[in-house]
Amino acid sequence: MRGGSIYIERSSGLHWLHPLTKVALTALCFASAAALPGLPWLLALFVGLLLPLAIWGRLTGAFLKACLLVVGPFVLSLTIIQGFFSGGETVLFKLGRFAFTQEGLLAGLTFAARLLVALGGTLLLMQSTPQPHLMQALTERGFPPRIAYVVLTAIQIFPSFQDRAQVIMDAQQARGLELQSGLLNRARLLLPMVGPLILGSVMDVSERAMALEARAFSSPARKTSLNTLADSLLQRAVRWLLALAAAALLLWRLWSALQ
Amino acid sequence: MNSLRKEFTTLSITLIAVGIALNLALGTVVLRLGLPLYLDSIGTVLVGALVGPWAGAATGFLSNLVWTLTGLFPQAFAWAGVAAIIGALAGVFARSGWFNTVGKAALAGIITGVLSAILSAPIATYVFGGVVGAGTDALVAAFRAAGLDALLSNVAQGTFSDPLDKLVTFVVVWSLLLALPAREKARFGNLPVSAGRPLAGKTRRPAGKAAKKTAKKAAKKSTRRR
Incomplete structure (x- = not known):
């Protein structure tokens, strides 16, 4: 993972x-x-x-x-x-x-x-x-950009959090925390393992928020994107067909369940 | 809807993103420690407690969406509603002062765990055919063998593992709130100011002289702590 x-x-x-x-x-x-x-x-x-x-x-x-x-x-x-x-x-x-x-x-x-x-x-x-393309496509159709931001940021920073968790665990082990002990003992280790990561990241939040504000995050103006997603008339038609087929399948299932 | 808007500032939106990343990343630690818990909602409960029920619900819901989008655990989205309720509950509990003492936090965790077990069971039963594709399925099989029906076996399995999991989650969050500087907690404004501390101001936003006094006291305390 x-x-x-x-x-x-x-x-x-x-x-x-x-x-x-x-x-x-x-x-x-x-x-x-x-x-x-x-x-x-x-x-x-x-x-x-x-x-x-x-x-x-x-x-x-x-x-x-x-x-x-x-x-x-x-x-x-x-x-x-x-x-x-x-x-x-x-x-x-x-x-x-x-x-x-x-x-x-x-x-x-x-x-x-x-x-x-x-x-x-x-x-x-x-x-x-790519997840950013998916989110861009959704925001272009009216999906709230703030939610798209939250989702993409979480996906981007989570590997670095994993690395930090790894570093913290190594550091704590170097200081003598025993990982190969009984279950209760290991449960007691949970806090020194996760504490530094969580506290550190919560305290970073205001800095992140300021950086966002400096880049007009809460400005209501329309933002443009460097990346353009290619679309075509054929794809539009196929999309509608697929959506119709999905709806028809569900309706058919509902109808036959009611029979 | 006013409370809704108040909970979604740039600051809290950033915190929600961090909370989701924490939910996902802490799995590594649990794996390394080899604990028989999920602990996949520490971030959700933390955001709920700091910012409020709406933000907590958003963190839970979006965490499961992110699990699906990463493709690492695509079935997670089926439980997004349950995760949202866990976050909302954490916000409500924190607002009414249940994170003030470790005992109350533990009790809040147990209540949340029982509720999440009851809400998850129908999803496991009707969407996934009574299993979750993990080691806990052995428990389901044991309950089925003991004569319980499909839904009840899943409820029983959930009440076996969820309350303990949420108890540990809530107690971990309680102790983190204890360690978090008062300044950080006040920034988000859901917790009563005294949360996690034995002594401090009584009103949520103290004003005037009394506030300065409590602030000084708190500052003194935190320096002494270090």
Whole structure:
């Protein structure tokens, strides 16, 4: 867990897409994860849409690895919990008095596939889009710039905070703090470890705020950006189509649930 | 809405960004110490206590958004609402003086923990199929084996780990407030001036002679401390 981004720089069509087009794609993934009825459909969407996009973005390996890292633990937990406890007729094997059923296994895998589609869409978006571009695209459409600032600053300074935490921990250890001791002892070490980092960063805040004010942070004037995001009529149309498809999927699901 | 605007000055917005970064970075420390806690909301509770409920809620919500955007923990956004409520509660508790003593802070932490367990359980159950993809899922399995249903097992798992986690978080924040210079605390204006200190002025913004006296007293104290 290092750094504050999983963005991977490549020159590909996927990377060149306007961020909002990719956001619409992720929205469609979320709607599909919620609405699609069964395992085959969900896997088909992953193999038929997300995987080709990852290949187009020249991210295949990184994308699959990220999916495995994020969804893998869920697959394991879901298989065990749903397999043993969600009931069903077809018993695959028994462990003591608990039966592992085929229906439960299927329910667990379906849940995992829903997570794979939704989280896979998010991962692909973040692997192919730098966070500043995403925030710029959103602010251009009326997203509050202050929130964009908070999000981007947090992402930027968090790795340096991690480094500082590391330095503090090394320093405290050099002074004789024992890290390999009992649980209660280690819990007592928490304060000397996190205290200096937190206090130091809170006291830096006013300096940061002054620097911002000196750069017209709270001025209501419109700010321009050096970076321009390429957009096209075709992408606009695709965005609308994707959003419509997502809405239609959700409505269809709602309608069939009410039936 | 006036209180809302008052909580979002340039200063507090900067603090919110720092609070989010702290939430994310402290994971490293917990990992290194090998503690069985999350401690992923120290920044949220700190901002809530210093600035107020709205700022605390914003810190919690945006922390989870940032977790998602970094791609390191993309599922975090599902819990953004719970994180926002934790931050808001911290602000309310601090405003009503619950961070004045360690006992009250611990109690506030436990209450927040129970509430967050109850609010998180439906999300784990209905969005993630009853698991969170971590070691605590073993607890869920144990509760299911003991005969609880899906939702109740998740509530039980949460009440097993969340109150302790939030208790430690609140006590850590309490002791940080104790160590933070009064000047820094007064700058944000949510805490009653006496928070975390055994003695100081009684009003939130003391005025006139009495204020000068208390300020002097506080200054003397902090120099003595060093």
